[in-house]
Amino acid sequence: MTATAERAAVLDIAERSIQGVIGNDSDELHAVVHPRAVNREARTEPPAARGRGPRAFAATGSWLAAAFDELTWATEEHVIEGDLVVTSGRLSGRHTGDFVVWTPDGTVERAFAPTGRIFSVRQAHFQRVLDGLVVEHWAVRDDQGMAMQLGWIPPTIGYLVRCQRATMRARREAARSGKASS
Template sequence: MHHPIADAGLVAVNSTMSGRHVAPFDVYTPDGEIDTVFPPTGKEFAITQSHWFRVEDGKVLEHWANRDDLGQARQLGWVPPTPAYLFRMARAKRRFR
């Protein structure tokens, strides 16, 4: 976590999320159906995030966030996908269903 700031019930946090893509990353449609499956690439990533919280009486009432999803997708090789990775995605989606 970097730079947490609090003022009058509003808390803001700038952070970095990092990890390694070792398991399928599943994306769902609004009705709960599987939309996309990103099979593991084994690649590492690190992206920045900003989180904002409205706090009252020690409880979080609202939460907003900004993430660098495109940066993560680029680091993991999801964007632009190679033809081989598109094939792996289609195969992973079929297996998931």
Template structure:
């Protein structure tokens, strides 16, 4: 019996969907199987310094960073379009803000911290994933960060949220665990 290999576009599509899934629930080993050793995340400039490297370690660090701030995190895949080695994944990112969300500047220093609000959110995102040798080698995205900020109560800031965020930033600077 001759088993046919999936078409290359189906392989790229499947890998792209799996790459989104593991951000919310994947183990470190899952990242090894999905992310190329030379992979780069073009969105990591506001993330912790350890996310700015290459390969599975950096991608897994991004997942850990997101999971520290958001429980019930998931990426509901709405559409996937594949052209050659490039997949575009249209998702709805969902979660609940239960931990400090720490944003970094280009030098890797803590820039802003949003104290936990306990609120849930659902925002549209498009993730662009380039594949090489059967693994994701490049990622970049367009996200509705303002929509997320409004849903989580970060925008517009209130006097109370500004105080809470300042205390959270102070705590994060004393204990940089991300």
């Protein structure tokens, strides 16, 4: 395989993993994510997303799908350096469900009630690809820009009340499903 073909194959794997998470496609993630792969961004995600491998990456996809419809990722630029693939682009979607943020110890910290608003923010995803599989992921995201577009900040009193109710719902659901809920 030529160096150009190898670079194209590595980029394809990285793109497929992003699309697999965004599209909540467990089968695709099992095809491109190593069984021991780690997502370094999972610290505020549900406990199931903090594990390793395709199931943890799929849990991230399920978490996002529960809060956002119409999720799309569009890569605008990429850089490949050895086994590292950096993709820069836009994540867009519509906030239609509770977006639950988790604490480092795996409990529900808070939930943002759906606003129905659309967001589009720039992100950069860093993925290490070895032997044709993603083994590591981390990202740089514009979370503040997303929060402003979705109406999370500055919050109104009414929205704060809705978020408190959403947080209580998330904690009850976590308790019912056996996850931590403090």
